[in-house]
Amino acid sequence: xxxxxxxxxxxxxxxxxxxxxxxxVIEEVEVAPPQANxxxxxxxxxxxxxxxxxxxxxxxxxxxxxxxFGHEAGGIVxxxxxxxxxxxxxxxxxxxxxxxxKECDHCKSEESNMCDLLRxxxxxxxxxxxxxxxxxxxxEPIYHFVGTSTFSEYTVVHVGCVAKINPTAPLDxxxxxxxxxxxxxxxxxxxxxxxxxxxxxxxxxGAVGLAAAExxxxxxxxxxxxxxxxxxxxxxxxxxxxTEFVNPKDYDKPVQEVxxxxxxxxxxxxxxxxxxxxxxxxxxxxxxDGWGVAVLVGVPNKDDAFRTHPINVLNEKTLKGTFxxxxxxxxxxxxxxxxxxxKELELxxxxxxxxxxxxxxxxxxxxxxxxxxxxxxxxxx
Ligand code: CXF
Ligand code: ZN
Numbered sequence: 001x002x003x004x005x006x007x008x009x010x011x012x013x014x015x016x017x018x019x020x021x022x023x024x025v026i027e028e029v030e031v032a033p034p035q036a037n038x039x040x041x042x043x044x045x046x047x048x049x050x051x052x053x054x055x056x057x058x059x060x061x062x063x064x065x066x067x068x069f070g071h072e073a074g075g076i077v078x079x080x081x082x083x084x085x086x087x088x089x090x091x092x093x094x095x096x097x098x099x100x101x102k103e104c105d106h107c108k109s110e111e112s113n114m115c116d117l118l119r120x121x122x123x124x125x126x127x128x129x130x131x132x133x134x135x136x137x138x139x140e141p142i143y144h145f146v147g148t149s150t151f152s153e154y155t156v157v158h159v160g161c162v163a164k165i166n167p168t169a170p171l172d173x174x175x176x177x178x179x180x181x182x183x184x185x186x187x188x189x190x191x192x193x194x195x196x197x198x199x200x201x202x203x204x205x206g207a208v209g210l211a212a213a214e215x216x217x218x219x220x221x222x223x224x225x226x227x228x229x230x231x232x233x234x235x236x237x238x239x240x241x242x243t244e245f246v247n248p249k250d251y252d253k254p255v256q257e258v259x260x261x262x263x264x265x266x267x268x269x270x271x272x273x274x275x276x277x278x279x280x281x282x283x284x285x286x287x288x289d290g291w292g293v294a295v296l297v298g299v300p301n302k303d304d305a306f307r308t309h310p311i312n313v314l315n316e317k318t319l320k321g322t323f324x325x326x327x328x329x330x331x332x333x334x335x336x337x338x339x340x341x342x343k344e345l346e347l348x349x350x351x352x353x354x355x356x357x358x359x360x361x362x363x364x365x366x367x368x369x370x371x372x373x374x375x376x377x378x379x380x381x
Pocket of ligand 2: 049050051052071072179180
């Protein structure tokens with residue numbers, strides 16, 4: 001398929017964040033053609049992740065505006081820049097906020113997904129190639145976000161941040177695998193690795209935590225204990241295989257003690273998906289001595305410090321952390337899409353809302369109210 005727009009500037013609609021915390025405005029933007037090792041994508045579906053909201057609110061970091069947010073999405077390659085050999089126009093893809101150059105020590109290591117060249121950088125608003133933005137309005141640059149900027153009908157992405165997937169996979173469903181769901185799922189399957197019949201505690205029952213629970217269910221865990229300060233989340237969590245619930249507010253002792261008592265010495269694995277430092281400490285201390293493994297996924301506040309008695313470590317409890325569930329985006333995401341295609345992994349239950357692109361601000365309202373899990377934004381009518 002040869003695109004008629006290749007090599008030309010494309011004018012299209014994008015949701016521009018002009019100022020921190022102010023509703024996005026749908027504007028006509030110009031999207032420059034992809035340069036070397038870049039591809040231009042037509043985004044068909046995108047969904048909102050907490051990280052978009054966090055940086056839109058400009059909490060705790062230097063604000064970079066105007067900016068086009070968005071990093072969970074599915075689309076089709078429109079054109080490719082020089083040197084791109086493994087993608088062609090028409091390919092179905094998921095853009096990802098963290099990349100895989102396939103050449104650095106991390107990409108070559110089986111253990112890491114922390115690519116030296118393309119790992120997440122939330123401060124950079126320009127492309128690596130020339131330090132410039134591919135988006136503009138009347139010649140003025142509009143900045144990128146985490147190399148993806150999917151709240152636009154077209155976007156330019158580094159080829160290392162694009163996973164080519166099965167073209168028959170429905171993009172309105174698998175787009176959620178671009179970030180949150182893969183993050184939670186991989187944290188359990190790739191890092192915590194619970195054994196069949198084991199116990200797993202999940203801290204935080206939002207989309208990421210429920211995806212971590214889904215991973216525990218797939219791994220055959222027999223007890224999946226959901227921990228959340230909001231008891232309203234418990235009913236929904238049952239659909240994700242959570243078997244027991246603990247609200248720390250219901251007890252007058254630390255939740256790790258509650259969990260240790262419930263499990264006769266501690267859970268086999270725990271996955272922390274809240275970003276609260278107290279939850280992180282509890283998630284570590286609640287695992288069984290001798291073999292327990294705790295995995296941190298949530299993003300902490302800038303000044304947080306993890307405090308625990310070293311005896312916990314001497315007693316053979318392991319603390320680990322991961323981002324994007326240790327998945328290498330280009331090498332591993334296609335097989336996560338296949339898990340969905342084979343009906344091993346259900347994505348529909350994560351999708352609680354859908355809005356047309358013109359109503360993208362509603363997706364932000366749902367997220368801010370803590371309503372639902374994922375809101376799909378349909379880019380074309
Ligand atoms: C997060 C992962 C940890 C750093 C900030 C971004 N991922 C995407 O939402
Ligand atoms: Zn995200």
